[in-house]
Amino acid sequence: MSGLVNTLVIVAVAALVITRQFxxxxxxxxxxxxxxxxxxxxxxxxxxxxxxxxxHTASALLLAVELLIGLATGAGWAWTTRVWTETDGSVWSRSTKASGGVWIVGIALRVGLFALGALIGVHQDSSALMLGLAATLLVRSGVLIWRAQSVDGAAGPAPAYGFAMARPARKERV
Structure with a gap:
């Protein structure tokens, strides 16, 4: 695939995942x-x-930092997501404002990393960004599944970091 197609795939996947998580x-x-x-x-x-x-060495270093940023973004996103159990025992989640902040910081770090690479003359392909996004999604999903499996229904909601609001009541349908 060309760099343009990779970029479009990255933007589409990120937009889909982010909007669904809120x-x-x-x-x-x-x-x-x-x-x-x-x-x-x-x-x-x-x-x-x-x-x-x-x-080769500089681009490998930039790729490693990209992957570390992806791992940190995924972990931060998962830990700032609110997880709770409904009365039927099903586990639900929703990202918080802090999750949005994690994404903004992650994107800013990636832009800075790309700028650093351009400054030192390293050609960076969109594949590195796609690997970083894959790392983000893998860690986020893994931590969220782990949190969902460890939620005790009797204990009530498992709040996200910084989340102090009470859970809204569900509306009944007539």
Missing amino acids: RARRIDTDRRWWLLPVILAVVALREPGVLDPHH
Whole structure:
């Protein structure tokens, strides 16, 4: 795939994932939560331009930092997501304002990393960004599934970091 197609895939996946996470969603611990990150990683690794052949060490270092940013963003996003149990025993989640802040910081760090690479003359392909997004989604999903499995229905909601609001009551339908 070309860099433009990779960029469009990255933007589409990120927009879809982010918008879906700010709505309350039931967590299904039995589904294949790892599948989308693995597909993104395979697509990214198929590209030959993951590392700059003229600046191999510098581009490998930038890629490693990109992956670390992705891992930290995923962990921060998962820990700032509110997780709770409904009366029927199902586990739900919804991202908070703090989750949005984690995304903003993660994007700013990635832009800064790209600017640093451009400043030192390292060609950075969109595959590195796609690998970072895959790491973000993998860690976020894994931590969220782990949190969902450890939620005790009798204990009530498991709040996200910084989340002090009471859970809104569900509306009954007539």
